[in-house]
Amino acid sequence: MSELIVTKDDVDALARYAGLPLSDERKQAILPILQSWVPAANELNRRMAQDEVREQLPCTIFAFGNRG
Amino acid sequence: MDLQELTLAQAAAAVKKKEVSPVELVEACLDRIEAVNGKTSAYISVFADQAVQVARASEAMMMAGHDLGALHGVPLSLKDNVSLKGQRTTAGSKVLADWHPDEDATVARRLRSAGAVFVGKCNMHEFAWGGTSDNPHYGAVRNPWNTDKFPAGSSGGSGVAVAARSCYGSIGTDTGGSIRLPSAVNGIVGIRPTYGRVSNHGIIPLAWSMDTAGPMTRTVEDCAIMFNVIAGHDHRDPVSSQQPVEDYTRDLRLDLKGLRVGVVPGYFFSHLQPAVHDAVRGALKKLEELGAVVIDVPIANIEGNISAQLTVESVEPSAYHQKWLRERPGDYGEDVRALLETGELLLATHYVQAQRYRALLRQEFLEAFKRVDVFICPTLPFTATDVGAMKVVIENGQEEDMLSAIMQFTGVPSLTGLPSLNVPCGFDQQGLPVGMQIIGKPFDERTLFRVGAQFEGATEFHKRAPGI
Numbered sequence: 394m395s396e397l398i399v400t401k402d403d404v405d406a407l408a409r410y411a412g413l414p415l416s417d418e419r420k421q422a423i424l425p426i427l428q429s430w431v432p433a434a435n436e437l438n439r440r441m442a443q444d445e446v447r448e449q450l451p452c453t454i455f456a457f458g459n460r461g
Numbered sequence: 462m463d464l465q466e467l468t469l470a471q472a473a474a475a476v477k478k479k480e481v482s483p484v485e486l487v488e489a490c491l492d493r494i495e496a497v498n499g500k501t502s503a504y505i506s507v508f509a510d511q512a513v514q515v516a517r518a519s520e521a522m523m524m525a526g527h528d529l530g531a532l533h534g535v536p537l538s539l540k541d542n543v544s545l546k547g548q549r550t551t552a553g554s555k556v557l558a559d560w561h562p563d564e565d566a567t568v569a570r571r572l573r574s575a576g577a578v579f580v581g582k583c584n585m586h587e588f589a590w591g592g593t594s595d596n597p598h599y600g601a602v603r604n605p606w607n608t609d610k611f612p613a614g615s616s617g618g619s620g621v622a623v624a625a626r627s628c629y630g631s632i633g634t635d636t637g638g639s640i641r642l643p644s645a646v647n648g649i650v651g652i653r654p655t656y657g658r659v660s661n662h663g664i665i666p667l668a669w670s671m672d673t674a675g676p677m678t679r680t681v682e683d684c685a686i687m688f689n690v691i692a693g694h695d696h697r698d699p700v701s702s703q704q705p706v707e708d709y710t711r712d713l714r715l716d717l718k719g720l721r722v723g724v725v726p727g728y729f730f731s732h733l734q735p736a737v738h739d740a741v742r743g744a745l746k747k748l749e750e751l752g753a754v755v756i757d758v759p760i761a762n763i764e765g766n767i768s769a770q771l772t773v774e775s776v777e778p779s780a781y782h783q784k785w786l787r788e789r790p791g792d793y794g795e796d797v798r799a800l801l802e803t804g805e806l807l808l809a810t811h812y813v814q815a816q817r818y819r820a821l822l823r824q825e826f827l828e829a830f831k832r833v834d835v836f837i838c839p840t841l842p843f844t845a846t847d848v849g850a851m852k853v854v855i856e857n858g859q860e861e862d863m864l865s866a867i868m869q870f871t872g873v874p875s876l877t878g879l880p881s882l883n884v885p886c887g888f889d890q891q892g893l894p895v896g897m898q899i900i901g902k903p904f905d906e907r908t909l910f911r912v913g914a915q916f917e918g919a920t921e922f923h924k925r926a927p928g929i
Contacts, residue, residue, distance in 0.1 A: 404806065407806040408802075408805075408806060411805045411806060413786070413787070413802065413805050413806075414787070415802065419798075419799075419802060422795070422798075422799045422802075423799050423802050423803045423806070426799060426800070426803045427803060427806060429862065429865075430768070430771055430772070430775075430803070430807070431807075431811075433765075433767070433768035433771075434768050434771075434772050434807065434808075434811040434814075434815070435811075436765070436768070437765050437768050437769060437772075437811075437814055437815060437818055438810060438811065438814045440762075440765060440818075441814040441817050441818055441821075442814075446817070446821060449817045449820055449821050450817065450820055451813055451816035451817045451819075451820060452670070452816050452817075452819045452820040452823065453670075453816075
């Protein structure tokens with residue numbers, strides 16, 4: 394699978410969806426972080442979508458009577 | 462008596478025997494802060510007059526036969542994201558530059574109740590979101606072993622304050638490694654407790670599902686003494702555990718014969734600077750000499766933990782900071798602002814899959830703990846880098862991003878909620894400290910202190926002092 398490369402247009406769209414006003418300078422500042430993190434996060438997404446972990450629940454921070 | 466060279470345990474014992482006054486201890490710490498804080502920027506606030514006043518009262522109470530507890534008259538510091546009633550608590554930020562909480566954090570209240578005297582609040586990475594303590598508002602914290610080097614973070618000020626002998630212990634907070642990393646890089650001891658073992662009430666959060674608080678000290682015994690004071694259920698923290706507490710000093714002198722030490726093959730000793738590799742391998746050999754048995758224990762899904770860590774540790778703070786980030790974006794330092802903006806743009810599925818991965822990794826470690834008592838690995842793969850560096854070279858001359866690189870080993874306990882203890886285990890060729898991380902079963906901090914204390918007793922690394 395060819396890996397996504399995050400672009401400045403992607404940052405622009407995501408920031409609009411998030412309601413986060415970002416100047417061009419701010420978009421440029423976070424672009425390299427997203428370019429590094431998103432492919433790794435997508436790789437983890439693919440792993441966690443496999444059949445063998447289909448039943449895996451997410452961890453939560455509810456602690457009812459924790460005697461753990 | 463050289464007061465600055467006393468351990469916390471020795472200082473507390475000397476006060477109880479009336480061999481030394483709390484006033485003398487506090488004045489020794491304040492003198493030391495005066496001498497070194499200009500070079501290290503370890504403290505944001507120093508309570509010189511108030512600490513002396515409290516120490517005088519503490520002395521009077523001891524002389525009158527009123528012993529407040531294990532820390533009576535002992536000077537300590539707090540990371541500046543831990544609330545102290547009436548005292549400025551900034552979290553290393555401009556956003557909270559003038560915030561004065563109206564109550565103590567639970568950890569501060571418990572320490573105070575046990576007789577501790579607070580001498581100041583320590584500098585840190587802004588809002589604890591980073592591993593360098595290069596703070597744009599209160600100055601870059603500098604390592605006492607070499608002030609051109611960083612102290613790691615985010616509890617960098619606490620690590621430096623303890624290593625530089627300006628207090629007998631400090632409280633740090635640890636989300637992705639922020640107690641263990643500065644403990645390793647400054648050559649001291651620090652514990653990240655089991656998630657929920659120590660109350661987070663009154664501590665400014667970073668990432669709720671991973672946040673913890675714990676002691677940073679010069680010796681393992683000191684760490685266990687402080688841990689005894691702060692551990693335990695707190696109804697004001699909704700995730701505080703009801704698991705009963707233990708005496709964490711009880712097993713410090715118990716030998717290691719037959720103790721099973723796990724190592725994850727292919728992960729725990731790969732991608733390291735040679736000095737770190739050699740020091741931690743040497744530590745394992747020493748533990749074997751002490752009677753421990755080292756066992757390879759594979760963890761099938763250990764790869765991927767850094768991505769999960771970055772996702773959770775960025776998304777949760779971005780939720781907490783959402784209002785301030787829109788109203789006062791210019792009040793954040795550049796690196797933290799960029800991380801908070803980034804955290805808003807990751808997808809919900811990235812976050813949930815990271816949380817599912819955490820549960821999977823935790824199950825694999827709990828299963829592995831049927832075969833071993835502890836795991837041991839380096840705390841971080843490199844020794845202190847230059848102040849201000851955003852990249853680090855670990856092997857093959859290749860530069861890597863600091864934030865990802867620094868979490869290589871500390872992310873595992875953070876994601877799984879397991880306790881872990883940093884203990885000094887060597888020095889590199891420049892004389893910079895190396896730390897090893899001992900990871901334990903949930904609520905088994907006592908075994909971590911036992912292993913750390915036995916190793917410490919058989920080595921000299923903790924006895925070296927920085928030359929500052």
